[in-house]
Amino acid sequence: MLAKTFGSALVGIHASIITIETHVGQGSKCYLVGLPDSTIKESIQRVESAIKQIGYFFPRRKVVINLAPADIRKEGSGYDLPIALGLLQASEQTKMNGLSDYLIMGELSLTGEIRPIKGALSMAIEAKKQGIKSLILPCENAVEAALIDGLDIYGMANLRDTIRFLHGRKQAPVKAPNILEVSLKYEDDFSQIKGQEKAKRAIEIAVAGGHNLILVGPPGSGKTMMAKRIPSIMPPMNLREIIETTQIHSIVGKLSTENPLITERPFRALHHSISAPALIGGRTNPQPGEISLAHQGVLFLDELPEFQRHVLELLRQPLEERKVPISRAHGTVEFPANFLLISAMNPCPCGYFHHPEKPCTCKPFQIERYLHRISGPLLDRIDMHLEVFPLSYSEMFQSTESESSPPIRERVKKARDIQTQRFNRSFIRTNAEMNSDQVKSICLLDTNSEALLQTAIEKLQLSARAHDRILKMARTIADLANSSTIQAKHVAEAITYRNLDRENWSG
Structure with a gap:
């Protein structure tokens, strides 16, 4: 089965939308293609441990994960979360409705906790330009992304909660604080x-x-x-x-x-x-x-x-x-x-x-x-x-x-x-x-x-x-x-x- 999710790559201070296609079929090897760096290649080990900790398994069949477009170099560990979700969807272990409606980024620990990433605000700006209206991000990054009007930002703490949310559990989007009313105080005067x-x-x-x-x-x-x-x-x-x-x-x-x-x-x-x-x-x-x-x-x-x-x-x-x-x-x-x-x-x-x-x-x-x-x-x-x-x-x-x-x-x-x-x-x-x-x-x-x-x-x-x-x-x-x-x-x-x-x- 084929599953599709969306992530994002940083180029300077700007971001580009990355389509993460996951296919599970006949065979026994796992292939990660689309110009990933060594950090992304290591994500397979983190993803395998994280999904096992919450009761799922890594499929022992041929797995192809494609990061498109292939001419943009992808760096960092933020692709762990979309890869894990795409893998579970493609292997038919669970069905998550509207998975391709979200831009998803987050690093996974071996226990399934979601760790913060870099460049969440740039990703939110690009998502809005490309018509993506909802983002799933680590809790620590949700507030900065919420600065961009017209987007629903959902902060997630771990992989299990993310799956439950995509199964239909209600959760309110994160709201940005009223930063223009913050009173600044300086010790040096x-x-x-x-x-x-x-x-x-x-x-x-x-x-x-x-x-x-x-x-x-x-x-x-x-x-x-x-x-x-x-x-x-x-x-x-x-x-x-x-x-x-x-x-x-x-x-x-x-x-x-x-x-x-x-x-x-x-x-x-x-x-x-x-x-x-x-x-x-x-x-x-x-x-x-x-x-x-x-x-x-x-x-x-x-x-x-x-x-x-x-x-x-x-x-x-x-x-x-x-x-x-x-x-x-x-x-x-x-x-x-x-x-x-x-x-x-x-x-x-x-x-x-x-x-x-x-x-x-x-x-x-x-x-x-x-x-x-x-x-x-x-x-x-x-x-x-x-x-x-x-x-x-x-x-x-x-x-x-x-x-x-x-x-x-x-x-x-x-x-x-x-x-x-x-x-x-x-x-x-x-x-x-x-x-x-x-x-x-x-x-x-x-x-x-x-x-x-x-x-x-x-x-x-x-x-x-x-x-x-x-x-x-x-x-x-x-x-x-x-x-x-x-x-x-x-x-x-x-x-x-x-x-x-x-x-x-x-x-």
Whole structure:
């Protein structure tokens, strides 16, 4: 007899529907075909043990299991459950009505328990596109899949319960929680930062407009402390952003039973020993890297010059295109990588160049060599450069309360709302994403502002890319001030965030 079930294969962050055909006939061998990897081939052993534990048997006849289409490589243990159900149906040990109406995925233990899989949200998105309206998934994956409207998601704990459900036992589909009403609370708050008003202002602008930022300062000046508090002032995620971010984390298995959905913006702090594949993604069947896990959130690189130069250079294309392509022999996949880059570094090897009190012990050539670990093209793609200085004793122990994160987040949200309305007919969301044509049409300057910008460009010897980035920052500063036009004071402030180019650092 022939039985048919549906599963799903992951290709990048997207899924494809896989038809699992099981035929039991004359003979004595079991064949698993359709380009399965070794993990799927091992599923026969898990399936045999699981069905025996609930009172069924593995047929001692010829069994052919075909995973179609055969030109897509299938990976992972998630095919255990549909293979087991198809095998029981094809061997006529039980009759399950409507088996082919469901997309079914789940890993089986030897006792028949159903274990979680990766990429359930991507599978649900593809199932809806293909007209499949019901899914049977492990309980741990049901909530994330339920984010997609118009689908009935049934979470199953074990093989026995799945069979009973397919025999007609009633079970309510899983409902997704109202994630847009979740109240986010952050332990790290900007009120814990004393002084550093210039740096906090720069961070507010960076978050409001999506501008990448580098903080340069000696040890103990608070660079890392401020960076860790950036998520607390970022605007809440909307449903589209939650789905995109959860989809990426689901593929790499970063979701847990306690946190089945990503509702907080990611903050990925990387060590300088990170490899290129870990940063951008890799493997035979490409998986997202850290820059994709930071999608819709923050990627923090501390001690920037300590990273391998060839690894840092890989950031150049994602910073421009907001995505990262990975090519393999069987094709190319693209992962989203729309993140806010926050980086920090010392101004020299000893860390005390430009320090107001402690002398620098580095030789000029050592400082120059240290700074040249970051290439000019990469530095040019970082919108904002800011020097941070340590606090004095009086500033450190001042009694005045610092502004907390909620009012800053509210200002950022209002600025983002202005940008959402501005770009409602395009695919971009923030000022930092504007292309050259949009900069020319949106970031218009009066005569005084234009003259001020021209003088700064000539004096600082900035590139055309830096010119556009200053205009984008000025537009964001104007949005924070709720100004419809860019004024000279907005341009002047934006220029101060580009005065740390290499010529000025070493000077």
